[in-house]
Amino acid sequence: MSKWLNPRSAFGITLIVVALLALPFVAAMGGQAWVRILNFAILYVFLALGLNIVVGYAGLLDLGYIAFYAVGAYTYALLASPHFGLHWPFWVILPIGALVACFFGVILGSPTLKLRGDYLAIVTLGFGEIVRIFMNNLNAPINITNGAQGITLIDPVAIGDFKFSTTSQILGISMSGPQKYYYLLLALVILVIIINLRLQNSRVGRAWQAIREDEIAAKAVGINTRNLKLLAFAMGASFGGVAGGVFSAMQGFVSPESFSLIESIMILAMVVLGGMGHIPGVILGAVLLSILPEALRYGVGPIQMAVFGKMLVDPESLRMLIFGLALVLVMRFKPAGLWPSPERKRELSDAGAGNG
Amino acid sequence: MLEVTGLRVAYGGIQAVRSITFHVNQGEMVALIGANGAGKTSTLKAIARVLDAAGGDVHFCGEKVTRIAPHLMISKGIALVPEGRGVFPRLSVAENLAMGAFVRDDKAAIADDLERMYGYFPRLKERETQLAGTLSGGEQQMLAIGRALMSRPKMLLLDEPSMGLAPLMVQKIFEVIKAVAAEGMTILLIEQNAKLALQSSQRGYVMESGEITLTGESAKLLDDPKVRAAYLGE
Numbered sequence: 001m002s003k004w005l006n007p008r009s010a011f012g013i014t015l016i017v018v019a020l021l022a023l024p025f026v027a028a029m030g031g032q033a034w035v036r037i038l039n040f041a042i043l044y045v046f047l048a049l050g051l052n053i054v055v056g057y058a059g060l061l062d063l064g065y066i067a068f069y070a071v072g073a074y075t076y077a078l079l080a081s082p083h084f085g086l087h088w089p090f091w092v093i094l095p096i097g098a099l100v101a102c103f104f105g106v107i108l109g110s111p112t113l114k115l116r117g118d119y120l121a122i123v124t125l126g127f128g129e130i131v132r133i134f135m136n137n138l139n140a141p142i143n144i145t146n147g148a149q150g151i152t153l154i155d156p157v158a159i160g161d162f163k164f165s166t167t168s169q170i171l172g173i174s175m176s177g178p179q180k181y182y183y184l185l186l187a188l189v190i191l192v193i194i195i196n197l198r199l200q201n202s203r204v205g206r207a208w209q210a211i212r213e214d215e216i217a218a219k220a221v222g223i224n225t226r227n228l229k230l231l232a233f234a235m236g237a238s239f240g241g242v243a244g245g246v247f248s249a250m251q252g253f254v255s256p257e258s259f260s261l262i263e264s265i266m267i268l269a270m271v272v273l274g275g276m277g278h279i280p281g282v283i284l285g286a287v288l289l290s291i292l293p294e295a296l297r298y299g300v301g302p303i304q305m306a307v308f309g310k311m312l313v314d315p316e317s318l319r320m321l322i323f324g325l326a327l328v329l330v331m332r333f334k335p336a337g338l339w340p341s342p343e344r345k346r347e348l349s350d351a352g353a354g355n356g
Numbered sequence: 357m358l359e360v361t362g363l364r365v366a367y368g369g370i371q372a373v374r375s376i377t378f379h380v381n382q383g384e385m386v387a388l389i390g391a392n393g394a395g396k397t398s399t400l401k402a403i404a405r406v407l408d409a410a411g412g413d414v415h416f417c418g419e420k421v422t423r424i425a426p427h428l429m430i431s432k433g434i435a436l437v438p439e440g441r442g443v444f445p446r447l448s449v450a451e452n453l454a455m456g457a458f459v460r461d462d463k464a465a466i467a468d469d470l471e472r473m474y475g476y477f478p479r480l481k482e483r484e485t486q487l488a489g490t491l492s493g494g495e496q497q498m499l500a501i502g503r504a505l506m507s508r509p510k511m512l513l514l515d516e517p518s519m520g521l522a523p524l525m526v527q528k529i530f531e532v533i534k535a536v537a538a539e540g541m542t543i544l545l546i547e548q549n550a551k552l553a554l555q556s557s558q559r560g561y562v563m564e565s566g567e568i569t570l571t572g573e574s575a576k577l578l579d580d581p582k583v584r585a586a587y588l589g590e
Contacts, residue, residue: 203458206455206458207458209444209447210444210447210455210458213444213445213446213447214442214443214444214445216438216442217438217442217443217444219405219427220404220406220429220430220435220436220437220438220442220504221430221455221456221458221459221503222427222428222429222430222431222458222507223427223458224425224427225426225427
């Protein structure tokens with residue numbers, strides 16, 4: 001505890017808290033679009049931390065993570081929209097979404113228990129696609145998901161009469177919808193960070209670490225590898241489900257195309273690029289990878305106009321080109337991620353030294 | 357203490373172990389020797405429940421353990437030192453040893469045992485904070501044995517502790533194994549290095565193509581002309 005009481009770190013923490021609280025107002029100066037970008041960045045931090053449990057802690061390569069996000073999003077959409085005429089409050093739906101996603105996590109987990117690495121990646125990838133295709137086609141014979149049109153007019157998050165979707169006055173300050181969602185997301189993500197931190201240093205966390213390192217040895221020291229792998233899938237999936245629910249409420253609209261394979265890959269890239277298994281790294285990866293493409297979207301066009309006086313390359317394609325290049329460079333020069341855990345860093349620097 | 361009766365192990369249709377029967381008495385070190393592919397490792401894995409047996413039974417301390425969940429074996433008192441060491445490469449030496457005590461919760465005793473391991477293997481003490489993956493092969497073998505002992509097992513299953521090690525290191529490892537045995541540990545040792553295994557153990561079994569073909573006191577097996585011809589290169 002003494003670490004927290006020392007005045008310098010207390011000052012640092014205060015500074016971070018103030019910065020985080022002020023951020024949506026700073027971003028709003030550039031327009032509400034930036035607040036939305038910020039919100040998505042937090043949502044991706046949420047997702048990346050959820051996937052980090054599966055990939056970073058337990059070492060299970062999951063390429064279908066977006067499926068759980070989809071399950072959570074659709075759970076929310078179906079229980080709080082005119083589609084079925086249900087309008088349940090969000091604090092009821094979010095836990096349900098988490099449970100449903102958790103259930104799907106176990107469904108995906110149980111047949112893949114004996115698979116590892118590439119094989120697991122292929123099966124999970126298939127699972128992600130199956131869920132998306134189901135969402136696309138479950139409009140007949142009974143219309144459950146409304147197919148490719150998606151579900152619209154989803155209820156925003158509301159506490160009593162206080163709606164998160166509209167501008168309102170709080171303590172004399174005018175707060176827009178996205179700004180309110182920002183604080184909701186921030187609160188949720190802090191909760192997830194705390195859970196992640198607790199997990200990392202727990203008995204379960206150590207068991208996951210052992211499974212990641214060597215499964216036979218893990219069994220030999222008495223770790224119930226089957227249950228713990230299922231637990232990793234279930235926990236990761238639950239986080240995905242909650243994130244999906246918030247996404248659904250924030251957007252007011254869900255459709256299957258939000259849950260494509262590229263999204264799964266993106267979230268995985270955030271985890272790997274940031275620093276697998278290291279919470280600050282994963283957060284950094286998620287923030288950078290969600291904001292960078294947006295910053296490029298707004299930046300690439302004007303820069304070309306300024307330098308060449310005309311558009312040489314379509315900003316949309318150039319954006320992905322630069323983005324891809326950035327990923328390649330990071331993996332080339334920072335193979336353990338931008339902000340790896342101290343152990344991982346040590347491992348890479350030790351690698352040449354040992355093996356006598 | 358350990359009774360194996362009619363144990364069979366199969367991979368798909370291929371029988372790796374064809375109905376073998378043997379036993380290990382309390383406080384005894386027994387060697388199971390044989391050539392590559394004779395089914396030694398499969399036997400050991402089936403006993404440790406890392407692998408499912410296709411048939412037969414394993415009793416430990418009078419209790420049938422043929423079908424129990426793998427992670428419960430350690431609480432029964434059987435600790436496996438897997439083939440090729442099987443340490444956790446990205447955990448430090450100390451963390452690896454601590455992981456060996458995963459099923460225990462008596463902190464003080466665990467700390468004592470940790471010191472005991474460093475007593476057996478001073479080399480590991482020197483490398484306490486180093487990642488296990490960066491240790492030499494011999495040091496990893498020491499660590500794997502130390503980790504298994506950290507669970508305070510009644511019996512140790514050793515899978516080819518000499519594999520891929522320099523002769524000097526093999527000597528060192530076997531000195532420790534003999535020291536552990538001298539303290540009363542029951543050990544089932546699997547080895548390709550037949551001479552060393554038979555010199556260190558009390559009894560031995562010779563395995564060939566999934567079957568036990570010879571058995572007896574280790575000293576007698578060492579003198580057996582068939583064993584000498586097949587495994588000792590004479």
